[in-house]
Amino acid sequence: MSNRRLYTSISRFLTKKSPLNPTSSLNSHPRLESSRVLSRSFTLSLETTSLWTCYNLLSSNSRVSTKNFCSKSEDKDFGRCWNCGAVATSAPFLACTSCRSVQPLDPSIDYFKIFGLEKGFEIKDENLETKYKDWQKKLHPDLVHSKSEKERTYAAEQSARVIDAYHTLDKPLLRALYLLQLEGIHVDEEKTVSDPELLAEIMEIREAVEEANDSQALKQIQSQIQRKLERWSNSFGNAFKNQEFENAIKSILRMTYYQRAIEAIVKKL
Ligand SMILES: [Zn+2]
Structure with a gap:
């Protein structure tokens, strides 16, 4: 897959609006x-x-x-x-x-x-x-x-x-965003991912979700991502408590991604 296609597909996966309603x-x-x-x-x-x-x-x-x-x-x-x-x-x-x-x-x-x-x-x-x-x-x-x-x-x-x-x-993600909003910090949830490690992970999850053909496999991926989401939620909690807003934002971007990945899985289930 060319770099261009890779970025396009990641971007499309990431920018899909999360159904937070x-x-x-x-x-x-x-x-x-x-x-x-x-x-x-x-x-x-x-x-x-x-x-x-x-x-x-x-x-x-x-x-x-x-x-x-x-x-x-x-x-x-x-x-x-x-x-x-x-x-x-x-x-x-x-x-x-x-x-x-x-x-x-x-x-x-x-x-x-x-x-x-x-x-x-x-x-x-x-x-x-x-x-x-x-x-x-x-x-x-x-x-x-x-x-x-x-x-x-x-x-x-x-x-x-x-x-x-x-x-x-x-909802943890909305709560986290609101806490930063109270601090006057705007988080751009649609920010392009530039961290190569995260990009690779995004692709890995995306491919795993696409290849999973039965609900058991999907649920397994879902629980793995859920654990990651919880881990990054904890990271946000600690960062916010310590007023480390840069780390808090980093955690929120991760949480946003995992949340959307879970939503994509739920849709496919
Ligand atoms: Zn009265």
Whole structure:
């Protein structure tokens, strides 16, 4: 195989979009779709001038002030309910405990805070799904369909954000990307692989997957790649803990590749 063909095929294999869209009964929510695109590509753009975009910008760059991008929100006192004036007694304050009104998005609440987790790669909370469902019981837009337009907007934004937070934290690769995003680091997941060792490995796996004709062989390859994915996830966790961002990015690129390889296998199974 010529070098040109080799690069083309690797590139095609690597640049295939990973289906990170989780299944959800709320899949058709337009804001949710847009938020997923944001979380997947981690490309922050000012083209979408929604409060949502503003939130992501704030998360990735704490130097950006709320005032610059969040003019849409009229209720800036995040420690007090916009509806009844009650002071927030619990954190995060997404819905009022007194009058149950859904509160506007507070840029200081990141995905980890939404679920009461410490910011980090290791998540030892098996109740993430339960917490997510509890939030939806308080924030779902259907609950406020008869309320003011303002509160309906808050509910749509808060609910979409909680969905995005859950699906991001639930998946190691997305969680890793989000952690770097919070540090203001953009990872180009489509970056061309230049490491010869990794290139050789990519080709080896690709050929093995192509040649595997039965599910047993495919599953064997899948479990090997899964182990590699776990190894590099651990590497990311350590690098992030030690603030070694270059190594963290290197680990993420590996994780991205292995994740896509697993998806290619699952498709063939
Ligand atoms: Zn209230």
